[in-house]
Amino acid sequence: MNELDARGYSCPEPVLMTKAALKKGLPLKVLVDSMTPVQNITRFASNAGYQVSHKAVGEDFEVTISR
């Protein structure tokens, strides 16, 4: 599992980081700190044709992207 910690970065850095990390392998797990990047990453990845899901992990969120 490819993992990325994008907690704490301003818009739209988590999406840019996700875009770069997607090239390193799937599935990709992205950790973010609020629903804003969850929504941004979900929009970006589903527009690009990926399957996306997310769940709360304590105070943070984990977005999972796969084909």
Added chain:
Amino acid sequence: MVKWKDHGSIVLSGLIVGVAAIVLVLLGNPANMGFCIACFLRDIAGGVKLHTAPIVQYVRPEIIGLVLGALIMALAGKEFHVRGGSSPMARFVLGFCVMVGALMFLGCPLRMVIRLGGGDGNALFGLVGFALGIFVGTLFLRAGFTLKKSTPQPKVEGFLMPAVAVGLLLLLVGVPSLLAFSESGPGSMRAPIAAALIAGLVVGALAQKTRLCMVGGIRDALLFRDFHLLSGFVAIFVAVLVGNLILGSFNPGFAGQPVAHTDGLWNLLGMVLVGIGSVLLGGCPLRQLILAGSGNSDSSMAVLGMVVGAAFCHNFGLASSADGPTAYGKIAVILGLVVVCAIGGLNLNKQK
């Protein structure tokens, strides 16, 4: 491709923001200035006598409402996350520079949209500059620009900006004699306190929920071909345009537009500065205010930078007027462009 399910709430919010802007003008705000984050922060800076330009002094309840509306919605939606520590000084300086650009143009990106909806052709130069600035900002982002991570902070840190907003409201209602109030000019044109506060609360809550952001729209369209945030931007324009057409207050043209000047080049360059600065901050002035109300102390620093920037603009004659830009204002915008590009260029992280 555009699905109502995905974009409905931001489009609806944009329409409501547009209607609120029209209503606030009907109730007394300056024309094409139902909302303007830059102008209103500038008015607040004057209201608390950080500057003494007599025509732009008033503690605007809209700003207080925006912060508190965002706070209430963030708390209700369990989205009040207290974070900070991501290059606070850079954010302060970027906020300062964004204000220098906005007061060259005479409006934040939100007022730019509202001016467009009122027929102000000068705002077209602003829009072109804004888009250019955002494009330059995205080049920094693509090259790895980052102000580094924010980290969780003590709860108090997140409640301080809302507390400042409450304090300003108490002063405005309780001891207005401590504050300065314009007797003429834009600062003297104001909707009743209750109406302005309610409009701010509603828009603040909606903007928190939908992440409405003027800079995010064009930025995401350029970076990701994602038109979600842009749909909110367009919705505000449509609502303001239709409102002005209905009320007969749509006046297309360039000369004599309310609280605006006709110097196209400097309208453009001012908004280039706003565009770059806002991309580097991660959101437009409205978004910074909303985040500041949602526990983000980095955005609070950007807001404070804007307030101090506004005070400097009026203390040193940098702000434009209806007569046009000032020589010092032009120098300040050029310096601002140098500063934001330096902050952009010196914060590139190749490893990210």
